[in-house]
Amino acid sequence: MSESDRYVALSRYVLGGGLDASCFELRERPKPRPGQGQVLLQALALSADPYMRSRMTGQDTFFLPQYALGAPIESLGVARVVESRNPSYKEGDLVTGLVEWADYSVWNGHGKLDGGGLLLPVASSIPKISHALGVYGLNGLTALFGILYVARPKPGETLVVSGAAGGIGTIAGQIAKIMGARVVGIAGSAAKCAVLLQQLGFDDALDYRLPSFQSDLQTRVPNGADIYFDNVGGKLSQTVMWQMRRQARVIECGQISTYEDPSGGWQVDIRPIHAKGLRWESFTTAHFQELMPGATAQLIHWVEAGKLTVLETEYHGLQSAPQAMIGIMSGENIGKTVVNLTAAAA
Amino acid sequence: MSESDRYVALSRYVLGGGLDASCFELRERPKPRPGQGQVLLQALALSADPYMRSRMTGQDTFFLPQYALGAPIESLGVARVVESRNPSYKEGDLVTGLVEWADYSVWNGHGKLDGGGLLLPVASSIPKISHALGVYGLNGLTALFGILYVARPKPGETLVVSGAAGGIGTIAGQIAKIMGARVVGIAGSAAKCAVLLQQLGFDDALDYRLPSFQSDLQTRVPNGADIYFDNVGGKLSQTVMWQMRRQARVIECGQISTYEDPSGGWQVDIRPIHAKGLRWESFTTAHFQELMPGATAQLIHWVEAGKLTVLETEYHGLQSAPQAMIGIMSGENIGKTVVNLTAAAA
Numbered sequence: 017m018s019e020s021d022r023y024v025a026l027s028r029y030v031l032g033g034g035l036d037a038s039c040f041e042l043r044e045r046p047k048p049r050p051g052q053g054q055v056l057l058q059a060l061a062l063s064a065d066p067y068m069r070s071r072m073t074g075q076d077t078f079f080l081p082q083y084a085l086g087a088p089i090e091s092l093g094v095a096r097v098v099e100s101r102n103p104s105y106k107e108g109d110l111v112t113g114l115v116e117w118a119d120y121s122v123w124n125g126h127g128k129l130d131g132g133g134l135l136l137p138v139a140s141s142i143p144k145i146s147h148a149l150g151v152y153g154l155n156g157l158t159a160l161f162g163i164l165y166v167a168r169p170k171p172g173e174t175l176v177v178s179g180a181a182g183g184i185g186t187i188a189g190q191i192a193k194i195m196g197a198r199v200v201g202i203a204g205s206a207a208k209c210a211v212l213l214q215q216l217g218f219d220d221a222l223d224y225r226l227p228s229f230q231s232d233l234q235t236r237v238p239n240g241a242d243i244y245f246d247n248v249g250g251k252l253s254q255t256v257m258w259q260m261r262r263q264a265r266v267i268e269c270g271q272i273s274t275y276e277d278p279s280g281g282w283q284v285d286i287r288p289i290h291a292k293g294l295r296w297e298s299f300t301t302a303h304f305q306e307l308m309p310g311a312t313a314q315l316i317h318w319v320e321a322g323k324l325t326v327l328e329t330e331y332h333g334l335q336s337a338p339q340a341m342i343g344i345m346s347g348e349n350i351g352k353t354v355v356n357l358t359a360a361a362a
Numbered sequence: 363m364s365e366s367d368r369y370v371a372l373s374r375y376v377l378g379g380g381l382d383a384s385c386f387e388l389r390e391r392p393k394p395r396p397g398q399g400q401v402l403l404q405a406l407a408l409s410a411d412p413y414m415r416s417r418m419t420g421q422d423t424f425f426l427p428q429y430a431l432g433a434p435i436e437s438l439g440v441a442r443v444v445e446s447r448n449p450s451y452k453e454g455d456l457v458t459g460l461v462e463w464a465d466y467s468v469w470n471g472h473g474k475l476d477g478g479g480l481l482l483p484v485a486s487s488i489p490k491i492s493h494a495l496g497v498y499g500l501n502g503l504t505a506l507f508g509i510l511y512v513a514r515p516k517p518g519e520t521l522v523v524s525g526a527a528g529g530i531g532t533i534a535g536q537i538a539k540i541m542g543a544r545v546v547g548i549a550g551s552a553a554k555c556a557v558l559l560q561q562l563g564f565d566d567a568l569d570y571r572l573p574s575f576q577s578d579l580q581t582r583v584p585n586g587a588d589i590y591f592d593n594v595g596g597k598l599s600q601t602v603m604w605q606m607r608r609q610a611r612v613i614e615c616g617q618i619s620t621y622e623d624p625s626g627g628w629q630v631d632i633r634p635i636h637a638k639g640l641r642w643e644s645f646t647t648a649h650f651q652e653l654m655p656g657a658t659a660q661l662i663h664w665v666e667a668g669k670l671t672v673l674e675t676e677y678h679g680l681q682s683a684p685q686a687m688i689g690i691m692s693g694e695n696i697g698k699t700v701v702n703l704t705a706a707a708a
Contacts, residue, residue, distance in 0.1 A: 079637040281631035291425040293649040296642040
């Protein structure tokens, strides 16, 4: 009898409204076997990221494919090579790239989305392997590219960041601080705001769920932000944009609040952009792929120098992966959301 | 018995869908009389502009007030001072500013929207008074500010302009040509495209109503536009943006297709902006008010030097003003839409 393997599948698409446990199933399959040129991976840590929600709507995003129902969800992950039929990898290598939400998956040897199809080595010196998904992974790189190459804050400018307590926001805000900006974080609870102020050194933090949010913003950013680094979109961002100074910059990094919009589109009401003459810029990490080596080295430097604090919300075990995704969409996380499988892997 | 005056009022708000003649009424009132500091104006030409549509929805735009039902519609216009109780104006002066859609209206002596509340002199040397509303008015200034200060095309760059045959598009495209760009116009009929190519010297012109529009765009702008100067928004602009090169610039000048959207918002699906890392900038002429004198002089220079061709769609008589507005929203116009009242005024 062949060995079996567990995996998490999406059981139905949800367009509009929230995910719940019934959207996912834990299933079994025969343990996959690598073909010529391929590699068998044992997953050690999985990433849950907001962008994945837009692959669960059943509606074409035009740039990210939908997850197939009943098939393993895939995300970035850290894995151990347990069998290699590819000369570039050997058994025992610690790697990061797109993996399935499964105990075992096969890297097929060619390009796929997001990881650029690459299976990259993970330095064994990093203190926690999940950092390869967070501060040294898509989150950290996105934050660095967004702040250094798109937002480009000048010393003394006020940068407002939404989703400030999230995987990208925590790092983006800290990098903007390093660059000399006054950083105001927007997050969804008093506890998150306290973390931003006390652990990450933000200059100010506002809870957007308070009824006083709009007037708080007027009081605490009286001249309007110079830069709005937006991870959230929707109504929250409308409030912020109406409050910006003329010809200020909006940097769109993500739009988590719109990923569950029933229209399926990432809809932005541009009236504040028009009325205030704002500049809106978007980017994805893929646009900066050429700059990844230096960016990673810079992030390592800042973490090791104690200038960048890394926060994580951890889930344990493959069966908890759906809850990690549900949690990130309902704002339960602080910092990077990871699913550690290491106990199971031991 | 007091003299009477005719005016055009909005009879109902229309949120979603098109205007028709039943949305307007021609009404009578006593001829208005100027108070201390005020001026009585006789309208000579009225402007119909797409932005006015967003004052006819009944929904707060957050920056332009709704027209009151039953009260005179107001727009920019050219008028003759027929009675002055303000030392800055004298009888017979030719002026431009916000006027009512009426034979007579009173300028109240203080600030109002759009015209900046100003009642500005019109040089009697201009060949047609309606030019004070078009090429030397809001349309020409918007086109000039948008091209010279926001889009800033470099020689050899490809600039795609939507609403290319409209009041702003015709001028924006010609200014971009003067600055050395390759200019591709998008318009809604073969006749309009012919005008762009033959009368205005555009490099290329595409009819977005053809089923082949998307593939035409791919063929004729194979490397993607460097700049998209957008007067239209909606589905048309989605098609253009998916076709742009990475990190190209979108200049949002107007969104005529969204002014009749039932949501009331100016909704933009930002997925192409995100996926291609585009930069989106918006502006209004109000942001450049300080630069109006030089801009007007520049426009006069280009017109008189034969470098800027002025096109108009003219309606005649106050009773035709509703049709001018309906026509502009359904794309009947080529160039600036004006309502001439001069025969009535003669």
